[in-house]
Amino acid sequence: MTMLPKAFPWILSALLIGSLGAFSPPDAVAQVIKSGPSSCPGIALTFDLCPVRKSPGYDQALVDYLIQHQIPSTFFMSGKWIAKHDAEVEHLLGIQFFEVGTHGEVHAHLPMHNADEQQKEIYAPVKLLNEHYAHEATLFRPPYGEYNDTTLDVVKLLGLRFIQWSIESGDPDPTLTADQILARIEKRAKPGSIVVLHANGKGKQTRAVIERLTTEILPRKSLKPMTVSELLACKQRNP
Template sequence: MIPTKWGERVPGVKTRLHTKDKVVALTFDACGGKEGSGYDEKLIQYLIQEQIPATLFINARWIAANPSTFQDLASNSLFEIENHGTEHRPLSVAGKLAYGIAGTKNVKEVIHEMNDNADQLEKLTGKRPLFFRSGTAFYDEVAVSVAHDLGFELAGYSVLGDAGATYNTEQVYNAISKAPSGSIVLAHMNHPEKDTAEGVIKAIPQLRKLGYSFVQLASMELSD
């Protein structure tokens, strides 16, 4: 099969919660490697303090750099641990690039990118991840089909929370505080030196004031 689609909104990638309730899913990526193996403790401790559930997409390289922190996160029921890949690569069958990062080159590499980290997560947590999000959140439709054959649901996003941890505090706040009902928010937990934590800490009280609550992805039905 020759792919004809490429991007973050390829059919089969779920981007929203299928609900009319005033709920938002906060998701945080931990990319690892040169994309960052830091740990935003300020962000995570705020979520714990405020008892805010979140879904954490963890890459294999980040686990290797933060093994004890990973176990702490995985043992906390506030956090749903999901799969952010083995090498943090866009999911392609033709090696396409996204943001300068080379994608997987063929079906074999697609399977490696998803399954190897899923196997590790299952070994470490006793639970196989339900969701996969590729590095950069880019896909082609053939790779999407492979993911579905492997039993993964692909989790995209509807609100860009921190633009790869490049937003300043006000930009993060503006993005997240205006999230409509059913949003999946994408932000990062691997750049403590950036402003993601401050923006999230500022946005969450505003969402609560508007009557929103927060959910993990696994507790909801998702839609494209």
């Protein structure tokens, strides 16, 4: 089983014994990453897996397309979603060109909670993936994209990378057509962009958007899909 970093035991002990205020804050807060290097001709397609009230809560057609065309993608799973989608979690973790990060436990509004509550919300899915799937998740995206200084402290202490986005697709909005979503992405897409979409079934147009995005728009802009980690590590310069 893949183990968490050696720093985790003392970090978690401190967090569980008392609030963050009980000990010194980190020397630097977590860096909020919204994009990769502009010198890299890549773009990260990321998919949030937030909990949903109605089944199935999983966009099978979208995932099938990504797999069929071997499109590198990054998924951010909430703990509540993981608990109801064991087979899907196993499947996504088994795809070599997919990357899995976390998205909070119950998709809480983090700024409304204290340090201890935020720690539990952020760490729970990390622990679940490690203990039940032998997966070390190092990427974290806050629910709703919301955070405050306490969130940054907790993320830093847990040794996670704080991933936001530079392009909000708007795909959960039922009033937006595929054309409107694509126009929104195309206008903002550039080297190093990180796009946020959804794979939990909330994006009714997401499958169609991804097909046209990867076959028309990205090739036209000379942008290559990458996972978030690949994008952040990319050093290649744009021609």
